[in-house]
Amino acid sequence: MSQPQGALDDEVGPTPLTIGRRVRSLRQARGMTVAQLGEAIGRAASQISVIENGRRELRVSELRTLATALGATLDDLLDPEPPSRRDALELELQRVQEGPLFASLDLPRLAVRRSLPDEAIETVLALHAELVRLHERRASTPEEARRANTDLRGAQRERANYYPELEATARELLGAIGHGGGPLSHSAASSLARHLGFSVHYVHDLPVTTRSVTDGRHGRIYLPIRHDGGDRRVVLLQALATSVLGHDEPDGYAELLRQRVEANYLAAALMMPEDSAVELLVEAKAARELSVEDLRDAFSVSYEAAAHRFTNLATQHLGLPVHFLKVSASGVLSKAYENDDVRFPQDALGNVLGQRVCRQWSARQVFERDDRYGIYHQYTDKPNGTYWCTSAVQTDAGGDFSVSVGTQYAHSKWFRGRDTTTRRYSSCPDPGCCRYPAPELEDRWDEAARPSARINSSLLAATPSGSATGIDRVAVYEFLEQHAPEARP
Incomplete structure (x- = not known):
């Protein structure tokens, strides 16, 4: 079997384990024992084993000492590539066993010993790859959406969910209409639309699959005449944000999701301007009175919008x-x-x-x-x-x-x-x-319960793991227990 592909796809550099494997490889190539290497750097043999097994992160000074003792360079130790095919197999096995799929199988970890044949590791890796393939095939379309969302959450985490370029754009747009801070009114949102060259039209027959329709040729934005009490500013500002950001037709779900996040962020930055919101939050923190509801009330937005905006600003400011x-x-x-x-x-x-x-x-x-x-x-x-x-x-x-x-x-x-x-x-x-339900409820209702499932219509909220229908059996059993004719008061 060839060397596993993508063994280190998730890594951007050397890890403690790859460094440890390079130390072991160089030590063995020079005919040194663990004890001899430990003596050469003034460490116990047990500490060398800890290093070679990747259970300790080394300082640069320690790496230089090891390199000198092994007659190697610092670059030799920091090379992220596995030093041998066997090392590549072991590194890939560790990555697999630390992943969520392996954890979901509730299996004991496979200890890597010299007596463990390469073929055994290859078999485990091949089985894991097949399980991944089956999971992806089982729900390919939801899986594409979920992967895109997972990638996006990682990108948001890296930047603390703060987009300075969008904050700057919002500040510029608000300045253009003379908005001095605080909540953005309906009339101010309409002024912004006019400033950007658009007229706003509310219609009864907006296509059911759309939130708004922008006619770029005639400078028109069509919005629904809402009957559910929704905030008209939100949909208008999202449509304006899409135009300002120059979003074209997305070529895939990941691009669609990125555009949606950017448009929503810019709309929120217009409704809850950074300077005004941060001033409120800083004062609230000083008083130990931070709350999402105060942000909601100060800018006349929904609780969900305020909560989202709080995550934009909480870490950065x-x-x-x-x-x-x-x-x-x-x-x-x-x-x-x-x-x-x-x-x-x-x-x-x-x-x-x-x-x-x-x-x-x-x-x-x-x-x-x-x-x-x-x-x-x-x-x-x-x-x-x-x-x-x-x-x-x-x-x-x-x-x-x-x-x-x-x-x-x-x-x-x-x-x-x-x-x-x-x-x-x-x-x-x-x-x-x-x-899982309480054992006594499961014994009582397992054969008698016949719930009818509500079909899950959301692409992203595909059936939760562990259930083909998405039914929460804990809730079903508790409901039946409570409403059973013979239920005790």
Whole structure:
């Protein structure tokens, strides 16, 4: 079998393990034992083994000492290419075993020993590649969308969800119409359209698959006459943003998604200008009164829009890592962003959209309250730390959904609602946390339950993993238990 392709596709340079493998290869080529190399650099043999197995990151000075002892150069040690075919196989096996697909199989890790034949590693890698292929074929169109969203979330994380070039464009446009700050009124949005050479027309027969239609030839923007109470400014500003940014017909879903994010960002920067919003947020942080609802009220926007805008500005201007998620009443995740290391649920290929979030998270607990439309605060102990979150339930044509913004416990001190005593524990993705019904309910209802599934119409919110229909059996069993004629009071 040839050397595995793409063994280091996700790497941009040497890793501790590739460096360790180069140290081992050079040591063996020079006929040195682990003890002899350790003696040459003043370290115990056990520490050399730790280095060669990639379990320690070395400083540059340590790398130079090792290179000298091995009669090599620093470049020799930092070469990211595996030193041998066997090393390439071992590195690829480690990458595979650390990935989400292998983790979803609930299999023990395969320890790499000298006695393990190359053929055995090749077989494991081939089986893994086939599983990946089957997963991708099973839902090729949703998978394309999910991959594009995963890539986009990574790009947003790298820039802390802040786009300075779009902020500058918004500032320039607002200055052109003499907007002095604060919320952007309907009349100001119309003035901006006129400044850009467009007239606005509200119609009854806008195509059902469109949010707006722009006639670039005649300088017209057609918008729907809305009956659902939606904010007309949003759709108008998004149409104007698309024109300002020169977006052409996208050539794929990734391009479509990028354009949508940029247009939405620019529209939000126009509705909630950076200077005014940052001034409000800085003052709120100084008073330890940060809240999404104050941003919402100050600029007369929806809670979801304010939450999105908060993530644009929180890290750049307040130094706060945050996360955002939008979740349906059934718990399915449709939008997500994080740069605070929160771990969203993911499928076997690492995609988060369409997955069902833990029942213990505030994004779902907010639906359990009597006052479900009020602002809800909660601390949640998760496997990688404690997080504070604020959530609110919103409603659109598709039904109820929750919008949540959260941060690590250490940063909760800046937020209103930090004094909440509500605290829950989540061990997800451990299946025992909330994915399975209580044993007594399963015994009682497993044979009797016959729920009828609501067909999932969203491309991105494809069926959550572990269920062919997307039905939450935990909720079904609890519902049946509560409404059963013989249910005890």
